Amino acid sequence: xxxxxxxxxxxxxxxxxxEPADKGGSPQMMxxxxxxxxxxxxxxxxxxxxxxxxxxxxxxxxxxVGGGYYLARSASEITLGQIFRVLDGPxxxxxxxxxxxxxxCGCPDEQTCGLRLVMGDVRNAIADILxxxxxxxxxxxxxxxxxxxxxx
Amino acid sequence: xxxxxxxxxxxxxxxxxxEPADKGGSPQMMxxxxxxxxxxxxxxxxxxxxxxxxxxxxxxxxxxVGGGYYLARSASEITLGQIFRVLDGPxxxxxxxxxxxxxxCGCPDEQTCGLRLVMGDVRNAIADILxxxxxxxxxxxxxxxxxxxxxx
DNA sequence: CAAAAGACTAGTAATATTATAGACTTTATA
DNA sequence: TATAAAGTCTATAATATTACTAGTCTTTTG
Numbered sequence: 325x326x327x328x329x330x331x332x333x334x335x336x337x338x339x340x341x342x343e344p345a346d347k348g349g350s351p352q353m354m355x356x357x358x359x360x361x362x363x364x365x366x367x368x369x370x371x372x373x374x375x376x377x378x379x380x381x382x383x384x385x386x387x388x389v390g391g392g393y394y395l396a397r398s399a400s401e402i403t404l405g406q407i408f409r410v411l412d413g414p415x416x417x418x419x420x421x422x423x424x425x426x427x428x429c430g431c432p433d434e435q436t437c438g439l440r441l442v443m444g445d446v447r448n449a450i451a452d453i454l455x456x457x458x459x460x461x462x463x464x465x466x467x468x469x470x471x472x473x474x475x476x
Numbered sequence: 477x478x479x480x481x482x483x484x485x486x487x488x489x490x491x492x493x494x495e496p497a498d499k500g501g502s503p504q505m506m507x508x509x510x511x512x513x514x515x516x517x518x519x520x521x522x523x524x525x526x527x528x529x530x531x532x533x534x535x536x537x538x539x540x541v542g543g544g545y546y547l548a549r550s551a552s553e554i555t556l557g558q559i560f561r562v563l564d565g566p567x568x569x570x571x572x573x574x575x576x577x578x579x580x581c582g583c584p585d586e587q588t589c590g591l592r593l594v595m596g597d598v599r600n601a602i603a604d605i606l607x608x609x610x611x612x613x614x615x616x617x618x619x620x621x622x623x624x625x626x627x628x
Numbered sequence: 629c630a631a632a633a634g635a636c637t638a639g640t641a642a643t644a645t646t647a648t649a650g651a652c653t654t655t656a657t658a
Numbered sequence: 659t660a661t662a663a664a665g666t667c668t669a670t671a672a673t674a675t676t677a678c679t680a681g682t683c684t685t686t687t688g
């Protein structure tokens with residue numbers, strides 16, 4: 325049940341882009357290098373990931389001097405589920421319970437397959453969290469933790 | 477978030493072994509071939525998987541003529557989580573939220589990493605299902621479905 | 629026009645996955 | 659006690675995926 329590095333990096337980058345600028349401003353434009361430095365991610369690899377996210381419509385960018393990436397929509401309108409699916413594909417543990425990308429999985433009788441029933445529950449549990457958590461929820465939660473720890 | 481074929485086959489085989497024999501008897505002893513035929517799994521591959529499960533203490537076996545595999549404990553004492561972990565490793569999507577196999581995941585600050593917080597929730601949601609569902613629960617659910625459909 | 633920044637494509641090394649093959653061991657029974 | 663049935667164990671092959679790296683192209687600003 326593993327999240328790939330692509331997925332991990334992409335999610336971390338999106339969260340970074342969702343964090344309000346230093347003085348409580350609105351979501352920022354950031355350069356690839358800035359993000360890769362801050363999040364300790366290979367610049368070239370991150371480049372690919374951000375490009376994918378952009379082509380999927382979750383990011384916008386500005387080319388040339390003073391350019392960078394920024395969220396295509398407000399942080400409260402982008403869910404982790406959307407990001408995850410772009411980078412790591414369907415959320416479901418087996419294809420036969422996928423809502424977004426169903427395929428038969430090869431068991432003798434899908435209707436009465438007990439594993440399928442349980443994996444359906446697992447899929448729903450995961451999707452419930454990922455599809456109902458926005459980038460804004462995450463940054464909010466982060467600052468709550470920081471406040472509690474008295475950091476920054 | 478994918479379940480591997482090993483995991484899928486292993487879980488299906490364990491469920492098959494947990495199904496009460498035709499005339500409402502107790503869990504049965506089955507041969508590899510029997511299971512592989514019924515579940516449409518390569519015999520040789522399944523052989524490996526069952527052996528792993530045996531070495532992990534979830535199955536017992538009898539060698540020689542009339543031999544086969546059977547559950548090491550009653551179906552109500554074996555959870556899907558136990559089986560899953562033997563075949564597919566930790567349930568957690570990222571190592572830094574794994575209860576059974578923690579490792580740092582490389583983010584700059586683990587304490588305040590928002591992704592980690594959410595992935596912790598995901599891990600718990602998955603583990604909640606897998607660790608609280610026994611083989612007996614699955615077969616019970618299967619027969620409920622069969623009854624509802626009027627099958628068999 | 630030069631430099632800064634993203635866009636895009638291709639390639640690659642390492643690892644994991646999904647098997648397959650074959651030789652060996654144990655056991656029942658004819 | 660020989661033989662066939664069944665599980666045990668280790669090695670290897672084929673393929674796919676992962677996690678990058680490299681390099682060239684395009685856009686924008688000053």
